[in-house]
Amino acid sequence: MMKLLTSQTWVLASKRCRFLLLSSSPRQLRYLPLLIRFLLADLLQIGHSVNNRSCTCKFITFTYLKMPSDTMDVPKTGFSFDLCRRNDMLAKKGLKSPSYLKTGTTIVGLIFENGVILGADTRATEGPIVADKNCEKIHYMAPNIYCCGAGTAADTEAVTDNISSQLKLHRYHTGRESRVVTALTLLKSHLFRYQGHVSAALVLGGVDVTGPHLHTIYPHGSTDTLPYATMGSGSLAAMAIFESEYREGLTRDEGVNLVTKAICSGIFNDLGSGSNVDVCVIEKGKKEYLRNHLTPNPRTYVSSRGYTFSKKAEVLLTKITPQKELVEVVEVGGDAMEE
């Protein structure tokens, strides 16, 4: 980067900004530390808010030129696969990569006479271990639209949160209730853009002005519109129940029973699904989120000796925090700001 043009002239150049130092006398080398400081700052990418500062003095002239496009890098969109080769190398050397939390799952949806019923189990697995015995797989998208998610838990959460925010902004923009096809298009475009690497398989259901809708969305971005649908590792077990007993025009109770039955079939016959049954009933103008509608796997064993520490453990501090503190929000009258 430093080039000697003549015995007394130095040109310093760097990638991001150009330094030009013209020295007419060796005595001016005492200005070199200043330049080194600029150069180091640039190399270490410490922020500089200097723009085209030019300083002229009797013996030396140096100009600090900042290229406008270079320093402000726009971050590249999409996934960065730069570390994949390094990960492969480490895996070959024997490093076990951390496994991600998957919801090996049973999720179902069906359309009944007045709307849509969604159902899900509540087990989240991390390889062979149950990481969460009571997780929530039915995600809120809009007041009239809910979405069940199977696949990598982080992916389903992130995708549904993201599209839920986009839908809210769209509602503000249009002033209308969100439609299920809007959510569908947003989700499908997002998932297609990531070519299946966002591992989220979703069952999207809701009721809008055009009626009840139920869609399945696959990780690669394809969608299907169906009267009844199942997804996840337990989908085969649940679909068996639906194919035997589904008919058009089910009542609300029949629908909830059928959904519960299908989820139970997944819970008991699929290793990746378990614990409790969550149900969500969406009708025109109202919705009911029945969290833990059925708990067919209660904890039955309670140790008779009680759960205390062994004798060797020294108890330093005992602090008991009650689990649920109901906080009441009281609105002090009046919205107006008062001086």
Added chain:
Amino acid sequence: MFEWDSVSTCSFFFFDCLINYNRFSEGMDSIMKDLNSPHSMGTTIIGVTYDGGVILGADSRTSTGLYVANRASDKITQLTDNVYLCRSGSAADSQLVSDYVRHFLHQHTIQLGQPATVKVAANLIRLLSYNNKNMLQAGLIVGGWDKYEGGKIYGVPLGGTIVEQPFAIGGSGSTYLYGFFDQEWKNGMTKDEAEKLVVKAVSLAIARDGASGGVVRTVIINSEGVTRNFYPGDTLPLWHEELPPQNSLLDILSSSSSSAEPMVS
């Protein structure tokens, strides 16, 4: 006559088949791998011109690996009022391509001030398919009617070629129909003859191809408009060694409690 020699030169026949059959492994993984496979439509799609319009036909099976994800899907999607598209290959790719082209055609119709021609629609499909050939896996058949050329069928297979044909077949089930069409195709059929031919062909492919099944959907496009028809599995003719559908014990038992329809594939 079936010749063994011809099999070895038939590499191009498999361009629309499922190429994502995963090797089975123990335990839950095989099911998960199956269900996480790309949603594919091992399919049979047909487009046929007749005297006055076109008829598009397709089966209705969408599979993920070896599981049938949707047994009643609609593979004939609308691009404009007078142009429809038969989709095969990866479900996601073909759905997205059809969405984009529907958008472009809508804009084009507004700018042109009159309905888009089938040629334009097919060329838009071709542009997307060809320019993204490395990333897309979609075999498409475009068919429609316009006032300048009448009924036209354009095949846009994998890779993005565009080929104007009097009839086109695509999908994994189409391999079983090349000989059938060579024998049965006639120029200048009437609407009923052509529709019977399409239904017969799709049902033959369903009988022989594991990746095709369900119901037969047809769309007839002519100067008068568009007609959609639906042929459930039990109305299709039975072919060599096919068994007639029977009511199972499940249907008999459940019919006493509710009005369930007999289940037919």
